[in-house]
Amino acid sequence: xxxxxxxxxxxxxxxxxxxxxxxxxxxxxxxxxxxxxxxxxxxxxxxxxxxxxxxxxxxxxxxxxxxxxxxxxxxxxxxxxxxxxxxxxxxxxxxxxxxxxxxxxxxxxxxxxxxxxxxxxxxxxxxxxxxxxxxxxxxxxxxxxxxxxxxxxxxxxxxxxxxxxxxxxxxxxxxxxxxxxxxxxxxxxxxxxxxxxxxxxxxxxxxxxxxxxxxxxxxxxxxxxxxxxxxxxxxxxxxxxxxx
DNA sequence: TCCAATGTTTCGCC
DNA sequence: GGGCGAAACATTGG
Numbered sequence: 001x002x003x004x005x006x007x008x009x010x011x012x013x014x015x016x017x018x019x020x021x022x023x024x025x026x027x028x029x030x031x032x033x034x035x036x037x038x039x040x041x042x043x044x045x046x047x048x049x050x051x052x053x054x055x056x057x058x059x060x061x062x063x064x065x066x067x068x069x070x071x072x073x074x075x076x077x078x079x080x081x082x083x084x085x086x087x088x089x090x091x092x093x094x095x096x097x098x099x100x101x102x103x104x105x106x107x108x109x110x111x112x113x114x115x116x117x118x119x120x121x122x123x124x125x126x127x128x129x130x131x132x133x134x135x136x137x138x139x140x141x142x143x144x145x146x147x148x149x150x151x152x153x154x155x156x157x158x159x160x161x162x163x164x165x166x167x168x169x170x171x172x173x174x175x176x177x178x179x180x181x182x183x184x185x186x187x188x189x190x191x192x193x194x195x196x197x198x199x200x201x202x203x204x205x206x207x208x209x210x211x212x213x214x215x216x217x218x219x220x221x222x223x224x225x226x227x228x229x230x231x232x233x234x235x236x237x238x239x240x241x242x243x244x
Numbered sequence: 245t246c247c248a249a250t251g252t253t254t255c256g257c258c
Numbered sequence: 259g260g261g262c263g264a265a266a267c268a269t270t271g272g
Contacts, residue, residue: 003250049251065251067269070249096268098252143251152250202250210248228262 004150048149
C-alpha cells in the first residue's frame with residue numbers, strides 16, 4: 001500500500017471531506033481525540049508517505065507504515081480503527097497506522113520541494129542534496145525521505161532497473177548525467193506507479209521487483225538485502241552497472 | 245504453517 | 259555520540 005503515489009490516491013479520496021465538521025472522533029490512537037470534536041477540516045495534504053488532515057491550529061499526521069489501511073464510509077467489521085472520524089455524510093477510518101497530532105501548520109514541518117509527487121518538487125535541489133552525501137549507496141539514497149519523499153522499495157527497484165544501475169552503486173562514483181536521470185526517473189516512475197495503482201494494474205507492470213528473470217537479457221534476477229536498511233533489492237547482475 | 249513484506253522509530257550496545 | 263543491529267508495531271499473501 002504505502003508508497004507516495006498510493007498516498008496521493010488516499011489524499012484524493014479524502015479531499016471531498018475538506019470543509020466538513022468532525023462530529024465525533026474515536027479510535028485507539030494515542031492522541032487527545034477531544035481536540036477534533038466539532039472542528040472543521042480545513043484541508044487535506046500529503047507529503048511523501050504522510051497524509052495530513054488539517055485543522056485551524058493543528059493537523060493530524062497519518063503514516064500507514066507497512067500494514068496500515070483505511071476505509072471510507074465502509075468501516076471494516078471486527079476491527080478497531082486507530083482513528084475514526086464521523087463527519088456529516090461520511091466516515092473516515094484508519095487502521096494499523098501511526099497517528100500524530102501536531103501543533104501548528106504543516107508548512108513549518110515540511111519541505112514541499114522534496115515530495116516526489118508534489119507540484120513543488122524541485123529536481124535541482126534533490127540533485128544538490130545527493131552531492132552533499134559522502135559515500136552513500138544509491139539504494140539508500142532512493143529511500144531517503146529527505147531527498148525523495150514518497151519513494152519506497154518498489155520505486156527504488158524499478159527506477160534502478162530503468163536506469164540500468166546496480167543498487168549498491170556509490171552515488172559519488174556515478175556520472176552526473178546518470179544522477180540527473182535518477183532524479184528525473186524517480187518522479188516519472190512515481191507517476192506511472194500512481195496511474196497503474198489507480199487502475200489496479202501496478203503489479204503486472206513490475207519489470208524487476210519480485211521477478212525471476214530479467215526482461216531485457218533473460219538472466220536470473222538477483223534478490224538480496226542491500227544498504228543501511230537492508231531492504232530487498234531485485235536487480236539484473238548483467239544489465240545493471242555497478243559504479244564504485 | 246511459516247515467512248517475508250510497498251516502513252519507521254526507538255532502544256541497547258560497542 | 260555515531261553507527262549498527264535488533265526489536266517493536268502488526269497484517270496479509272504466497
